[in-house]
Amino acid sequence: MRKEVPLIVTFIAGAGIMAGFFLQAPLVKVSLSANLLNWAVIISAFALALGAGNLTRLHGLNLSRRGKNWALSGLLLLGLWGFFLLGLVKGPTYSSYTYIFNAVLVPGSATVMALNGFYIISACYRTFRMRSWQATLMVLTAVVVALGRVGIGQAMWPALGPISDWINRYPNASAMRGIVIGAALGTVSLGIRVILGIERGHLGAEGG
Amino acid sequence: MSTQLSVWLPALVTLAIFSLLYRENIYYRAVEHLLVGVGLAHSMVMGYKSIVDMAVNPMLQGKWYMIVPILLGFSLYLRWFKGLGFYSRSAVGFLMGVGTAVGLKGALQADLFGQIISTAKLPLTNMSNVVMVVGLVGTLMHFLFITTAQTGEAPMNPLSRVLLWIGSYVGRGMIMVALGSAFAYTIMARISVLIGRIQFLFRDWIYLIPK
Amino acid sequence: MKPSLSFAERLGRIDVRVIHFLVALLILLPLIRPVGLPTQISEGTQKAYDTFDALPPGSTILIDYSIGAACAPELEPQATAWMHHLMAKRTKIVLTFVYSAEGPIFAQKMLDTVAKEYNYEYGKEIVMTPYRAGQETALAAIARDFQGVFPQDYYGADSSTLPLMQEIQDINDFALVAHLANFGPDIYVRQIGAPYGVPIVCGTTGVCSPLAQAYFASGQIQGLVAALGGAAEYEVLVGKPGPAAAMMDAQSSTHLFAVILVVLCNISYFLTRKSGQAGQGR
């Protein structure tokens, strides 16, 4: 039973949505699939706390054992539960809540991304070599598009803008289209496997 | 230079993370840990509202069956307790079932049929359309693995050889063009975030850039 | 050792810290003294503008305002330019947040600034719905059962008390769906565009825009505003030079620098390779 119940639930949920997609019967199309979707949204909201639980266990253990960098673990837990309680009690529109959000999360996340700005330019220098015809093609396209999408390239050669737009609209789109179609076929394969219970990786490391 | 705490605080956070460029240090790690905590807390606050709005309130107003998703939701947390882990699997299964079916129907309709139909509608009357069609076919052939496989010592049949050639030259070429363009756009994306940070540091914190 | 060789070697061995310093400098200088380089309009941005412009006055649209902190510098200028355009036409706007839980805070900022400028009335002309988890599933739920997913707005007011929310029964009541997210238009096309036939306009980051081109080329999205460049183009179309225009000169200088570095690295690569040395570093 332990193994079967989750698989049956998966099948019913998946098949219900698929039936709502193909069949016109209003009962299936509206009531069943709308309820399934709404329930999934609710459960997904519960799932948001899963990461928090794991982190709490990991860092709580580190804190209580005074392991390596235990103070940092404490800081993480303080940020996590302190901020959560603040949002829970006072609501996310409370001024201190948005203050902390704007003072820590916004600059922090943006700066982590911004670090990549430095790395990507040095990557241009250290790794962008024309080692083969394929790499050459990639490097040349990158150069044309990088210049063509900004003012300086367009000022140097006005045709660069339209050329880079064309590259994006046709050769790039054609390859991306191939990738989208390939990925869609992959999704169909995976979907069939998950709904029919052949694929069980998500049900845990023990294999379900 | 600004005198407001609401500018100094983000400035210190920004500098702490930029210090990683020099080398890893304790300030960077501290801010990093704080970020992880606060970011997760925010999504939990937002998720809590979803649960109250969509499940708890309707249940209290008489939709008794909304207890089911609430119970399933709570059962997710049973994976933290040894021996109870398998009870959480039904909820995971439910999420996977709905999630993959939603993705599956979308992939069939929008990605597969939508993209194929719009390509099949293109008349080969100009260069751009020819590039589009040839590029798509080439890319698809690049991802053929069985049709173009060499079986044993026997020479490959001519059709497979042609397909393999198209795939590894036309298809590969188109993919490299696409990746080049993607690289250029990624430069733009990352740099604009960097510009945003530098703008903040030198405009809002140190008044070097005129407002 | 020949001098040309050591020159080639040196070309290939510029210290990374020097590069990082130059990047910072090349961003800072144009910000202090802007040049005002021209902007050419790409087709995606033009189509997005035309689609918004063709909306009949008083129509209602849905904008998924999923701006996250990590991509705000790219997406906020886009959002601001869109809002100037839409609010001048007094389009009614429903905001949702599907892809990023951080979106509501950024939307609040927009309500306090741009919406104030146009005296937008909350509840009648613009409404903010709460964040919903589940991403693609949440979007499918919104499309299938709008009222069921949003019994309340972001501030906790009952949807039945908000006139704008009362007008919406299902997704087909929207004249258009637009989204701003660090994500391609794929989930919006899959869950809204293809099954319900609602037109979609996409505003996305540079990272996601190449994939978005596939959906733009197929006509599954009506417009595509890509990255900061797209935002700057949109500002030109609206006639309100704003944050993106100020950032584009710095973008130009760094792109040029990147290209110069690519050229230098390849010169060094070919020179050292010709003289029989393997490319150093690998």
Added chain:
Amino acid sequence: MLNKGTTAILVFFVIYGLIAWVGVRRMRQGRHVPIRRLPGLDAVDEAVGRATELGRPFMAVVSQPTPYMNDEVIAGIEVVRYAARTAAKYEASFVAIASGADSFAVLQDSVRAAFSGEGKPDLYREDMVRFIGGYSMVVYGPAVIALMEELKIAADLLTGYLGFQTLMLAEAGASLGAIQIGATKQTAQLPFIAASCDYTLMGEELYATAAYISRDPVSVGFLVAQEFGKCLCCIVVVVGVLLSTFGGAELIKLLER
């Protein structure tokens, strides 16, 4: 009875499912389906060989930013298993890193099994598979880089559900002079992989390689169905385009039913 515009989709879906079913059945009965061996896999041999030569470790990074393992992570682990097998054969030093609790468990099992499979269980050590990061992918990048530099790796394999740290990792590997192999489905990360790695397994190449290594009936059976799907798409596009050029729209009408 059927919704508008879904008839053709349903027909395709059913045929696709049938082909996959037949494929899986045939594979279970022991039929052999040839799969093209990709250069990326040969590169794993080369990279492990290089690591053996230099006496420095080969590092496999399996990235997983989500709480659940997805198919991409599973396929990535399959390639790592192959690398571990090769490392056991050459007795090269080997390190694998997981960033999800469940992928860590699976990875540990796979690497251990790979070493015993080659008859060298004594070479397997517990610290060969390490766990870095949990769900906080922000801390993950710098931590992996620190380990790369500490171990002075000779080669690495970046795989799984790669996030925005890929660029940092690939750059760090390149600056150590490592042979790098990148294998992912994430289109946003593919450009970095293509630029800074010596070999790549892009998108479906990763899945095909995983099927090639594991010979798992389900993976191979569904690969057959995907192959059929792609060939059908090519045919439909070519026929449709020719019809459109000469003014026919019958095929499109059929597909839109």
